[in-house]
Structures are given as C-alpha cells and as structure tokens.
Amino acid sequence: xxxxxxxxxxxxxxxxxxxxxxxxxxxxxxxxxxxxxxxxxxxxxxxxxxxxxxxxxxxxxxxxxxxxxxxxxxxxxxxxxxxxxxxxxxxxxxxxxxxxxxxxxxxxxxxxxxxxxxxxxxxxxxxxxxxxxxxxxxxxxxxxxxxxxxxxxxxxxxxxxxxxxxxxxxxxxxxxxxxxxxxxxxxxxxxxxxxxxxxxxxxxxxxxxxxxxxxxxxxxxxxxxxxxxxxxxxxxxxxxxxxxxxxxxxxxxxxxxxxxxxxxxxxxxxxxxxxxxxxxxxxxxxxxxxxxxxxxxxxxxxxxxxxxxxxxxxxxxxxxxxxxxxxxxxxxxxxxxxxxxxxxxxxxxxxxxxxxxxxxxxxxxxxxxx
Amino acid sequence: xxxxxxxxxxxxxxxxxxxxxxxxxxxxxxxxxxxxxxxxxxxxxxxxxxxxxxxxxxxxxxxxxxxxxxxxxxxxxxxxxxxxxxxxxxxxxxxxxxxxxxxxxxxxxxxxxxxxxxxxxxxxxxxxxxxxxxxxxxxxxxxxxxxxxxxxxxxxxxxxxxxxxxxxxxxxxxxxxxxxxxxxxxxxxxxxxxxxxxxxxxxxxxxxxxxxxxxxxxxxxxxxxxxxxxxxxxxxxxxxxxxxxxxxxxxxxxxxxxxxxxxxxxxxxxxxxxxxxxxxxxxxxxxxxxxxxxxxxxxxxxxxx
Numbered sequence: 295x296x297x298x299x300x301x302x303x304x305x306x307x308x309x310x311x312x313x314x315x316x317x318x319x320x321x322x323x324x325x326x327x328x329x330x331x332x333x334x335x336x337x338x339x340x341x342x343x344x345x346x347x348x349x350x351x352x353x354x355x356x357x358x359x360x361x362x363x364x365x366x367x368x369x370x371x372x373x374x375x376x377x378x379x380x381x382x383x384x385x386x387x388x389x390x391x392x393x394x395x396x397x398x399x400x401x402x403x404x405x406x407x408x409x410x411x412x413x414x415x416x417x418x419x420x421x422x423x424x425x426x427x428x429x430x431x432x433x434x435x436x437x438x439x440x441x442x443x444x445x446x447x448x449x450x451x452x453x454x455x456x457x458x459x460x461x462x463x464x465x466x467x468x469x470x471x472x473x474x475x476x477x478x479x480x481x482x483x484x485x486x487x488x489x490x491x492x493x494x495x496x497x498x499x500x501x502x503x504x505x506x507x508x509x510x511x512x513x514x515x516x517x518x519x520x521x522x523x524x525x526x527x528x529x530x531x532x533x534x535x536x537x538x539x540x541x542x543x544x545x546x547x548x549x550x551x552x553x554x555x556x557x558x559x560x561x562x563x564x565x566x567x568x569x570x571x572x573x574x575x576x577x578x579x580x581x582x583x584x585x586x587x588x589x590x591x592x593x594x595x596x597x598x599x600x601x602x603x604x605x606x607x608x609x610x611x612x613x614x615x616x617x618x619x620x621x622x623x624x625x626x627x628x629x630x631x632x633x634x635x636x637x638x639x640x641x642x643x644x645x646x647x648x649x650x651x652x653x654x655x656x657x658x659x660x661x662x663x664x
Numbered sequence: 665x666x667x668x669x670x671x672x673x674x675x676x677x678x679x680x681x682x683x684x685x686x687x688x689x690x691x692x693x694x695x696x697x698x699x700x701x702x703x704x705x706x707x708x709x710x711x712x713x714x715x716x717x718x719x720x721x722x723x724x725x726x727x728x729x730x731x732x733x734x735x736x737x738x739x740x741x742x743x744x745x746x747x748x749x750x751x752x753x754x755x756x757x758x759x760x761x762x763x764x765x766x767x768x769x770x771x772x773x774x775x776x777x778x779x780x781x782x783x784x785x786x787x788x789x790x791x792x793x794x795x796x797x798x799x800x801x802x803x804x805x806x807x808x809x810x811x812x813x814x815x816x817x818x819x820x821x822x823x824x825x826x827x828x829x830x831x832x833x834x835x836x837x838x839x840x841x842x843x844x845x846x847x848x849x850x851x852x853x854x855x856x857x858x859x860x861x862x863x864x865x866x867x868x869x870x871x872x873x874x875x876x877x878x879x880x881x882x883x884x885x886x887x888x889x890x891x892x893x894x895x896x897x898x899x900x901x902x903x904x905x906x907x908x909x910x911x912x913x914x915x916x917x918x919x920x921x922x923x924x925x926x927x928x929x930x931x932x933x934x935x936x937x938x939x940x941x942x943x944x945x946x947x948x949x950x951x952x953x954x955x956x957x958x959x960x961x962x963x964x965x966x967x968x969x
Contacts, residue, residue, distance in 0.1 A: 346862050366862075366868075367865070367868030372866065373863070373866045375859045375863060379857065379862065380863075381860070381878055383878075392864075392869075393867035396868045397868060
C-alpha cells in the first residue's frame with residue numbers, strides 16, 4: 295500500500311509556469327481523478343509523478359521514498375496512455391510481458407503471469423495477434439494488462455478512454471472501477487471528462503491553469519464548489535452564475551437593473567461584488583404571482599426527452615432551469631422561478647473563492663419559517 | 665484524380681508505354697548487342713534482334729576483364745558501404761532525434777550540409793585524407809608545436825601516417841560518410857509517437873534496449889529501402905574507385921573494368937563483348953532491386969504502424 299505526497303510541486307518550461315505549486319496527499323489505495331480543462335497542467339502533473347517530466351521544484355514522494363531523482367522504472371508506477379502506446383511489432387503477449395522481459399524474469403514465469411493477467415481482462419484469445427489487428431477497446435485492455443502485469447505500487451492513467459466511443463467508454467469505466475476494487479492499488483487518473491471523473495473518483499482534484507482549485511469527494515465538489523471555476527466547470531448544464539451585489543434592502547442587484555429578493559444574507563457580504571450561483575436542477579418553476587418569485591422571459595428551450603432546459607432572461611442575466619413539466623412554452627413567454635436559499639452559492643468576484651454564507655442564511659431561513 | 669473516358673485511358677496508356685519504351689530500349693540494345701557476333705555488331709544499321717553468340721561473348725568478357733575477382737571486390741565494397749551506412753545512419757539519427765543535448769542542432773546541420781557536398785565535389789580533399797587518414801592530427805600537432813617539442817626533446821620526428829589508398833577501407837569509408845541515410849532515418853524516427861518512447865521508459869528499458877528492441881524492428885522497411893539504394897549506388901561508383909585504386913589487379917571494381925572492355929581507338933571494334941560485360945556487371949544491382957522492390961516501395965512511402 296502506497297500513498298503519494300506532492301508538496302509544492304512546480305513545473306516551468308523555459309519562461310512559462312505550467313504547474314504552480316501543487317500540494318496534495320493521495321492516500322494509499324485511493325482512486326484519485328485529476329480533472330481540468332485541456333492545458334491546465336493535469337497531464338504534466340501525472341507525468342511528473344511517473345518520472346517522464348522533470349520536477350522544477352518541490353518534492354514528490356511515493357510511499358516513503360522521495361522520487362524526484364529516480365528514473366521512471368525505479369518508481370514502481372505503471373502507466374496507461376491515451377493512444378495506448380503499444381509496440382506495433384510485438385504480439386499482445388509480448389507487449390504485456392515486455393516489462394517483465396526487461397526486468398529479466400525467466401520465460402516460463404513470465405508466460406504464466408502474462409496468461410493470468412490476459413485472462414483477467416479477457417484477452418486470452420488474442421495473445422498472438424499484433425496490436426494493429428485489435429479494436430480500440432481491446433488495445434486499451436492490452437495497455438491495461440501491460441500495466442497490471444508488473445504489479446506496480448501505483449497506476450497512472452493519462453486520459454485513457456478519450457479515443458474510445460461513448461458506449462465503450464462507459465464499459466471501460468466499469469472495468470477500471472472493478473479492477474481497482476480487486477487490486478486496491480493507488481491510482482491516479484487524468485481526464486477532462488467530468489462524468490468519467492465523477493463516476494470513477496474516490497476523490498477529485500480539480501485543476502485550472504496550473505493551480506489546484508479544489509480537492510474533495512465528488513459529492514463535495516458538486517455540492518460545495520470551492521471556487522467560481524469549479525462551480526462553472528462541474529455539472530452539466532453548468533451552474534447559473536450571476537454577477538452583482540447584495541444591497542442592504544434585501545435585494546440582490548444584477549444585470550440591467552435586475553433585482554432578486556434575497557434577504558437572507560450574512561451582513562459581511564453586503565455591497566461586495568460577488569457572483570451568486572444556483573444549479574439549473576435546483577431552479578424550479580412556480581406559478582405566476584408566487585411571493586418572491588423571479589420573473590423571466592424564455593429565450594429558447596432545449597428538449598432532452600425526459601426533461602427540458604429552459605434558457606431564460608432575467609433582466610439581462612441568463613438563467614437555465616431544468617423543467618419536467620410539459621406545458622406549451624415558447625420563446626418570449628414569461629416564466630417564474632424560485633429556489634431554496636440552501637442551494638445558493640456565493641463567490642467573491644475578486645479571487646473567485648467561495649464565500650461562506652451559511653450563518654447568515656440559517657438565521658434568515660428561521661425568520662421566514664416563523 | 666479519377667477520370668473515366670476511353671480517350672483519356674488511351675492517352676494514359678500511350679504515355680505509360682512510351683515511358684516504358686524509353687527506359688527499356690537501352691537495356692534491349694545491350695542484350696541484343698551482347699548476343700551478336702563481331703560481324704553482326706559492326707553492321708549498319710544496328711541489328712535489333714538477338715543472335716546466338718551471347719554465351720561466348722559473356723565468356724570472353726568474363727576472362728578479358730577478369731570479372732571474377734573484380735565481382736568479389738565490388739561486392740565487398742557495396743556490402744561494406746551498405747552495412748556501414750545503415751549503422752551510421754541509424755545511430756546518428758537515433759542520437760539526433762531521441763536525445764536532448766546542447767549541440768544537437770549543430771550536429772544535425774553539420775550532417776545535413778554534407779547532403780549538399782557529394783563526394784565528387786570534395787574529391788580532392790577526400791583523396792588527400794585517404795592518402796593519409798591521420799593528416800588532420802598531424803596538422804594539429806604541427807600547429808600546436810608539439811612536433812617541434814618532441815623533436816627537440818627526444819630527437820624523434822612525429823610523423824603520423826595511415827595510408828588508405830589501395831585498400832577496402834579506403835574504398836568504403838568515404839562513401840559511408842554522407843547524410844542521405846541519416847536524413848531518411850531521422851524522418852522515420854520523428855514519426856515514432858512520444859508515447860511509445862515513454863511507454864518503453866515506464867517498462868524500464870534503457871535507450872540501447874529501446875533502440876534494438878523497438879526502433880530497429882520498426883524501421884525494418886526503411887532499412888531495406890536504404891540498403892537497396894546504397895547497394896546500387898555504391899556498386900555503380902566509378903570516380904572514387906578509379907582515383908584511389910592504383911593496384912587494379914587486386915582492388916579494381918567491375919565498373920572500372922567496364923572501361924577496360926571498351927574497344928581501343930584502333931583496336932577490334934568488338935562492342936558485342938563490351939555489351940556482354942555490361943550485362944554481367946549490371947546483374948547484381950538488378951537482382952537486388954528485384955528482390956527488394958516490395959520493401960523498397962513500402963519503406964519510402966507508407967509506415968506500417
């Protein structure tokens with residue numbers, strides 16, 4: 295069992311900083327997913343753990359060993375690459391067994407191991423084929439078998455499923471998950487696909503522009519995004535975010551003179567430039583004339599089958615709501631929304647961090663109930 | 665371009681056949697002339713249909729030009745150049761593409777520049793080096809005054825000499841040192857995905873292992889293509905062997921011997937023997953191309969990855 299500790303890890307290429315000091319503890323046996331948009335430094339971070347990139351400053355420890363100056367092969371990591379990176383001239387069996395061959399394991403022992411691993415990912419019938427004769431999913435399984443056969447201390451996945459079609463991706467996800475359950479090896483998985491991240495991760499590391507925005511369980515990240523970036527990045531459709539400020543008359547002012555009745559706010563937030571956010575699934579439609587309802591005009595509607603997305607305009611700010619009603623609704627028609635203040639997220643516009651509104655909200659919620 | 669009309673088809677075929685004739689006619693004339701007797705070959709106009717003296721002409725050419733030992737010489741040179749070139753090209757391209765060091769680009773350009781300086785251009789300095797391969801070191805020693813120093817101290821004059829004239833080494837080495845192969849290999853190595861390099865690093869293989877177990881097997885078609893080109897071009901070398909070989913009996917190559925088969929100004933105009941000799945001499949490269957052409961085309965065009 296092996297934990298990975300990153301402390302103020304930085305990466306700099308010539309003049310540009312790609313990773314700005316990352317501090318993360320990955321626990322032993324944990325499945326951690328690093329999620330972020332392309333170019334956020336997530337792959338670089340993974341490659342630094344693998345030893346394929348040099349670390350500009352900071353330290354990376356795998357288990358109790360600081361691995362900064364160790365060669366990739368000495369780190370006990372196995373990696374699965376995006377483009378499989380199989381040796382085209384070797385058969386599946388040779389591909390899987392190559393690391394063992396390099397390590398000088400005797401042939402008989404090697405063959406037995408390869409066979410065992412190939413069985414576990416149902417590649418047994420293909421052992422004599424070349425990678426070129428396999429489908430994408432099979433190639434990815436070979437890549438995984440190649441990683442597994444070494445019995446590494448750490449598994450690293452670099453966007454392994456991005457070349458697979460949607461259906462296969464779901465299947466492979468389940469496979470990786472059950473693999474992890476079975477082996478219990480510490481795993482780090484890099485992806486830009488949030489569904490993949492949410493379903494796979496024990497814990498998520500959200501990165502943006504070389505900075506870790508939030509580390510937490512998928513539910514935590516979803517329910518309490520630590521920053522404006524995370525709020526916007528996690529969830530589909532994205533969270534409604536409206537810029538404005540809380541006035542002391544109990545209204546939130548935004549857009550072109552828009553006012554939303556939000557009397558439930560901690561006094562320390564008054565008059566600050568903030569963004570408030572509510573997830574589309576937490577915005578519900580209410581009948582016209584409901585007290586405190588937000589009045590909006592429908593821009594357009596996206597039908598999803600089971601539900602629909604209403605894109606509406608509230609005094610110059612865009613609000614999206616998930617709606618399961620099926621009444622006739624079209625562009626230009628008025629709609630009315632409400633949401634629970636408990637579902638409200640507030641972020642500072644200065645640094646994008648989450649602002650704590652819990653105390654203020656609790657107080658006023660009680661007030662409304664009374 | 666896809667064009668389907670009868671006229672266009674005819675034009676296409678006509679062009680192809682014309683091109684084929686253009687290429688094959690000289691060969692035909694060599695074969696025909698090689699099979700004629702002395703009387704027949706002297707006729708005007710030239711006979712264009714083979715006669716039955718081919719075997720005796722071949723025999724005369726073989727003995728007159730001493731083609732047996734010369735064939736072996738040519739084979740040694742061609743194989744030596746081919747093997748040397750492939751080794752040099754693969755290693756230098758490996759270094760240039762996969763290693764990161766300060767003088768990498770400088771090295772690449774130095775090699776690249778030699779593409780623009782074929783042997784014929786630098787033949788005089790190359791000859792002078794071949795006459796004494798250690799001459800550059802001698803010059804360095806002289807300029808630094810070390811020769812003088814050693815001479816004054818010990819009374820012995822340092823004279824470095826390594827003569828490559830009239831040797832296989834001298835025939836082979838200057839032909840090995842050109843950039844074409846390095847360039848071809850570099851282009852191929854650059855198509856190897858980074859992930860493959862990284863995967864082999866993760867698998868624990870060092871650079872040499874990667875070179876022998878991944879790069880070389882992958883570059884097999886390239887290697888065969890390069891081997892074909894190199895074999896043919898070094899077999900056909902004329903100027904360099906002519907220049908460096910004074911001892912023709914031992915180190916002459918077949919292409920030099922072809923010159924010896926050309927009738928002298930006032931001698932018997934037995935062109936039939938000359939042509940028969942040409943037939944023998946062009947046979948090995950033809951065979952190599954015929955055997956390798958499948959790989960040759962693949963190595964230059966596609967990548968089986």
